[in-house]
Every structure is written in structure tokens, then in C-alpha cells.
Amino acid sequence: MLSFVPVLNWSLRPAASVVNTFTKMTLSSEPFHQWCLPDGTVWVSFFRSVAGYALTFPNIAHFHISKDGSSVTCDNAFDVATSTIEHLYLNQVVPLALGLQGKLIFHASAVETLAGAIAFMGVSGRGKSTLAASFAKSGNRFLTDDGLLLEKTINGYNVLPSHPSIRLWNDSREALVHKTATLAPPLQFTPKARILSDFALQFCDESRPLRRVYFLGDGSSPEISIKRMKASEALMALLSHSFLLDIEAHDVLAWHFDELTRLVELPIFFHLDYPRNYAELPQLRETILAHAANRKVDLNESL
């Protein structure tokens, strides 16, 4: 009769952008939080400092973010390539800094459609970037590959564009991107390729009204499935995909919780699952576009 559903601990999501200045930092205390890769390796450790927060990426770099998130400095202590530092800044540090500034920012990709922006949220490996690249290749410009930044408007929320590049594993890259695509310099910590936007993979550099948010399933569904999420489900999913640096900052956490509670009042949140098969991407895109435009969709869904 009763269902009491504990949800996984709030997870810190490292986010992203460009280094302003380089200064030397000293880290002495224990981290208050760490974000680990699936194999248990520490990806980033979070420290508090007098001036704000310090993030250390083991054997790569240290970043410092001011308390209000308005400035970022980097100590390139391990002398890694500037392109790697810039990538970490854009994709890992900036979203966390924006979160400190009171922005709503999530681990998600987004593309432009005639009906408005549609976003794809999900844990790593669920296909956010692949979907964004697939849509962009077919004419729906991408707004972000990760770091979905929302801005409240009179009628709802706008999606703000982020960096004009998409990171893809080799299989997705070979399936979706033309061979002459421009690649950013390789990163030292991942074999993922970063493809810069071009004529074939167009970037939308203007904000667009948020139309739909699709939370990506694990691919176990034998066919395309779109189901409306309850507001409570959407709220908890948004919490787990938020870029929040300091979960012990109660005032920020409380503010964020209230903002998300207002956001999920919109009937725009859906669970999307589909077989992971590149050959079926055209049909998937058409189904999503039809769904976002409220056109009749031939699948088992609840609008």
C-alpha cells in the first residue's frame, strides 16, 4: 500500500568553459566532495577555500571558483595542453560556477525545433550527444552538447546556447559526422572526439523557448517509447542532473529546490527510451519532432 522511495544521493555533476587567468593555489584541507568515474577513479575533488572553492582534477589541473561564481582561475600545475585546460573550464567548471550564480543548469543536450527547444537529459552514456548530433546533422541546430542553461521568461523558460561543439565516441562520430569535420585538439583524459560546429553540424547561437525535456532511458525498450513523467518524478530527475557545486550550502540548495518545483509545474517532461541503433535514428527524430509539435505519434504514449 505504501511506497517510500529513497532516491540516490544528490550527485555532483562537473560542468564546463575558458580560462581567464592562471594563479598558484595551495590546497591543504580534505575535499568535501569527490566525483568519481564509473570505475571508481577520482575525477575531481572539491575543496573549500577562504575565497571560494577549489576543484582539483588529479594529474590534470586545479581550478579556483570565487564564492559567488563570478570568477575562475586555473593553476596548470601539471603542464597539460591548453586545449585540455580550456575544455575542462568550458565543460566542467563553468556550469558549476553558473550554478553558484543562481542559474538553473543541467547535465543535458538541446536542439532547436520549429516547436521550440527540446532537451535530452540522462546519465553519461545514454545518448545525449548522439541525439544532439543526429538532429543537428538533419537540420535542427544544436544549442548545447552539455550544460543546459535555462533562463526564466514571462511565458516559461528559454534555453541559452553554450559552446559550439559536440563530444562523441568514435562509433557515433563515424556514424554521424562527415570525414572532413573540424575537430578540436584531442584531450589528454578521454578518447572522445570534440567536433566543432560547421555547415553540416550547425549550432544555434540564440536562445530558444524550452518546449520539451526528455529523460533518456537505458535502451531496454524494444521500440520507441515516450511517456509523460509525474511532476514528482521530473523534480527528482532534475535534482539528480543539476550542476551544484556545494550541496552543503543550504540556502543555495533550498533556492534550487524551489526553482525546480516551479519548473516541473510545466507539462513538458517525458521519459524517452528507444533501441540504440543508428539506422533507426531518422525514425526516432521524426517521432520526437512530431511529439514535440503535438502531432499524432504512432506509439504507446500518454500525452
Add this chain to the structure above:
Amino acid sequence: MNLCEKLSIPSQVMVREVGDETVILDLASGTYYGLNTVGARIWKLVLERQSLIEVCDAMMDEYETTREEIERDVCTLMQALLDRKLVSVTA
């Protein structure tokens, strides 16, 4: 769990009703929980009533089940909330 006990919500716990369900956020740990419709109703009654006995009385009026089952479910939920420090016993 004693049905005569009165419970309250600690200051570090935030609760929001969304639709017919409830989401609870524990600011101290950053952990969040969902309560389904029935759990949300019990939670609301706990806030309004003097004791768990009164919560069970109200539930008897609203649900077609036995008193024994309601008391068991209310106690199970409240104990789970207590264990996670999402409610506390009022002295």
C-alpha cells in the same frame, strides 16, 4: 513506533507537494525522497494532527482497509522517516 507520539519536521528538511505526490529534500545530506499519493496523505495528516492515532483515525475515514493495516503502514512509514531524520519526535 508509538502511536501516541507526536512528530515534527526538522528545520533542515524541505517538503514540496508536486501534483498529488510529495518530494522531501534533506538539506543536511542533499538527499531527496519521493512519497506516493498515500505516503503524501499520511505526511500531510502528520503535520495537521496531534498524534499518529489521529492520523490513523483520519485514514480510516478515507481508505477502505482495516485499522490494523493502516496502523502498520503509518508506523512503517514514520519509522522510515525517523531513521532518515526526516521527522523527529516532539518532546
